[in-house]
Amino acid sequence: MRISTRFSDSIHILAFIEVYKDIKLSSDVIANSVNTSAVVIRRLMGVLRAAGLIDTKQGSAEPKLAKDPSEITLLDIYFATEGNKPIFELDKNTNPDCIVGGNIQEVLGTYYEDAKIAAKRKLNETTLEDLIETILVKQKYKNSKN
Numbered sequence: 001m002r003i004s005t006r007f008s009d010s011i012h013i014l015a016f017i018e019v020y021k022d023i024k025l026s027s028d029v030i031a032n033s034v035n036t037s038a039v040v041i042r043r044l045m046g047v048l049r050a051a052g053l054i055d056t057k058q059g060s061a062e063p064k065l066a067k068d069p070s071e072i073t074l075l076d077i078y079f080a081t082e083g084n085k086p087i088f089e090l091d092k093n094t095n096p097d098c099i100v101g102g103n104i105q106e107v108l109g110t111y112y113e114d115a116k117i118a119a120k121r122k123l124n125e126t127t128l129e130d131l132i133e134t135i136l137v138k139q140k141y142k143n144s145k146n
Contacts, residue, residue, distance in 0.1 A: 006081045009034055010044050011074065014053065015132050017063050026061040044081070051080030069129035078123055087119055088112040 012034050017025060027038040027045065034041065045063060048054045053072060056063045065072070090109055095101035 004082070006044065006047075007078055009036065009040070010048060010077050010081045011128070011131065013041065013044055013048065014065065014069075014072065014077065014128055015135060017054065018065055018069050018128070018132055019135070021064065024061040025063055029061070047081055048077075051076070053077065053080055065128075069132055070127050072128040073124050074126045074128070074131070075120055075123035077128070078120075087116045 013030055016030055016033050020029075027041040030045075031038040031041045045054060045056060049056055052066050053076065054063050055066045090105050090112065092105060094104055
């Protein structure tokens with residue numbers, strides 16, 4: 001089973017748009033940074049546009065954030081890209097006659113619920129601006145080592 005990268009790719013796109021906001025940003029340019037196809041970028045940008053996170057004009061390589069990065073949380077981006085898709089998924093087809101199989105769903109479900117709430121809380125506390133600032137600090141450190 002392949003794990004979706006829609007969420008992380010969408011964060012990447014939004015950060016890229018903000019960091020490089022002063023240059024023309026075609027889907028090909030963004031795709032080069034994400035290391036995917038321009039088609040994938042255009043699809044994700046359509047999702048981000050529908051969620052009110054970016055503004056785009058057809059035929060123009062000038063996407064812009066629809067809000068200040070300090071107003072966009074990672075949870076906003078998660079809901080835009082993943083909707084109500086569960087963060088964790090329980091296997092509901094376990095053997096009820098087994099000690100583990102008969103209890104794992106209820107027990108693990110409780111832990112999953114706690115982890116889900118903690119993850120969403122952390123995503124809601126973290127803004128796109130926080131993420132971009134960290135990226136820029138890491139790049140500054142890399143540049144200082146050269």
